Amino acid sequence: MVSKEREVAIEAVLKACTVCQKVFNTLVKGETVIKQDESPVTIGDFAAQAIVSITLQKHFPDFKLVGEENSKALKESESLRKRVTNLVNETLESKYSEEEIMKAIDRGTYEGGSTGNFWVIDPIDGTMGFLRGGQYAVCLGYTVNGEITLGVLGCPNLPCNDMDENGPKGCLFIGEKGLGAFQRNFGSNEDVKIHVSQADTTAKAKFCESFESSHSSHKDSAEIASLLNITLPPIRIDSQCKYGIIARGNAEVYLRFAREGYIENTWDHAAGSLIVKEAGGIVCDMYGKPLDFSKGRQLINNKGVIATNGILHNQVMKAIKSVFKLNNVLLA
Numbered sequence: 577m578v579s580k581e582r583e584v585a586i587e588a589v590l591k592a593c594t595v596c597q598k599v600f601n602t603l604v605k606g607e608t609v610i611k612q613d614e615s616p617v618t619i620g621d622f623a624a625q626a627i628v629s630i631t632l633q634k635h636f637p638d639f640k641l642v643g644e645e646n647s648k649a650l651k652e653s654e655s656l657r658k659r660v661t662n663l664v665n666e667t668l669e670s671k672y673s674e675e676e677i678m679k680a681i682d683r684g685t686y687e688g689g690s691t692g693n694f695w696v697i698d699p700i701d702g703t704m705g706f707l708r709g710g711q712y713a714v715c716l717g718y719t720v721n722g723e724i725t726l727g728v729l730g731c732p733n734l735p736c737n738d739m740d741e742n743g744p745k746g747c748l749f750i751g752e753k754g755l756g757a758f759q760r761n762f763g764s765n766e767d768v769k770i771h772v773s774q775a776d777t778t779a780k781a782k783f784c785e786s787f788e789s790s791h792s793s794h795k796d797s798a799e800i801a802s803l804l805n806i807t808l809p810p811i812r813i814d815s816q817c818k819y820g821i822i823a824r825g826n827a828e829v830y831l832r833f834a835r836e837g838y839i840e841n842t843w844d845h846a847a848g849s850l851i852v853k854e855a856g857g858i859v860c861d862m863y864g865k866p867l868d869f870s871k872g873r874q875l876i877n878n879k880g881v882i883a884t885n886g887i888l889h890n891q892v893m894k895a896i897k898s899v900f901k902l903n904n905v906l907l908a
């Protein structure tokens with residue numbers, strides 16, 4: 577039986593994807609706000625977080641939410657507030673006031689932790705990709721006692737079939753703990769089971785990494801790739817779509833090495849990491865430690881993120897150990 581959480585998460589993510597696609601088609605310059613950490617946020621991010629929050633609230637009135645966005649910029653700008661309110665009301669069946677929408681967004685201020693149940697939302701992951709017309713994902717995870725048990729990724733611009741740019745685009749990835757990982761194409765109700773690649777030699781492996789070198793060092797990953805005799809060029813795409821393409825076997829390795837001192841956010845990895853694990857892969861940090869989602873809004877116990885098809889995992893971890901001159905790296 578499909579869980580209610582899974583059904584509701586899919587409904588919420590699909591509605592949020594609809595609003596993102598609409599925003600991309602109508603976005604006018606100047607509607608991007610630059611946040612304190614200098615990253616961009618658009619009306620799409622706010623509207624998508626509001627839509628997911630309102631949808632969760634409808635089915636689970638006491639839900640808790642760790643979300644990337646908050647309503648600060650909307651409180652400061654009437655025009656932004658009005659645009660987001662219109663977008664949400666055009667997408668949902670019921671109508672909501674500006675205050676209700678800001679309150680829904682601010683449900684996302686929950687601090688997370690190791691006990692109880694809560695959701696984790698990145699309304700647009702890869703906002704830079706979204707603005708470029710590239711890859712982005714609406715990412716929703718569900719956490720029980722500090723562990724992710726459900727993940728849904730909505731990837732509106734991702735090719736449905738391998739990386740075929742000429743074929744249909746737009747798909748969901750769904751992972752549920754113990755039940756496997758699935759792909760559902762936009763417009764379909766069929767969930768197709770997916771599995772990581774069975775490639776067992778690094779020389780033929782494909783690896784993916786961030787589009788932006790400021791988010792993950794391309795130089796370090798090139799060194800690791802060379803040590804592993806990987807000759808194919810890296811697949812550079814934004815967002816948790818990277819987890820999706822590992823989960824369905826389009827690439828074997830995802831490397832993410834942020835700058836010194838950067839701590840990863842839970843919403844950038846919650847849904848995607850579970851989907852890769854449920855597809856048979858392994859996800860950990862650069863020391864081989866599992867990602868620890870029980871410590872609040874950020875992955876304070878981890879550094880970097882590595883996802884592999886499992887078969888190549890230990891070879892990849894040994895290369896990381898060697899390139900970064902690490903003493904202790906856990907193997908699978």
Ligand SMILES: Nc1ncnc2c1ncn2[C@@H]1O[C@H](COP(=O)(O)OS(=O)(=O)O)[C@@H](OP(=O)(O)O)[C@H]1O
Pocket residue numbers: 615644698700701702703704705785786787788789790791792813814815816834835838841844
């Ligand atoms: N300096 C730095 N280092 C590492 N990561 C950072 C950094 N700055 C931002 N972020 C987070 O990266 C999220 C996007 O990750 P991506 O893998 O999609 O990056 S990329 O766009 O492909 O380069 C991005 O998520 P969104 O803000 O949801 O787009 C950020 O949370």
Ligand SMILES: [Mg+2]
Pocket residue numbers: 615616617644703
């Ligand atoms: Mg952001």
Ligand SMILES: [Mg+2]
Pocket residue numbers: 698700701702843844
């Ligand atoms: Mg993100």
Ligand SMILES: [Mg+2]
Pocket residue numbers: 621644698699700701702703
């Ligand atoms: Mg985001």
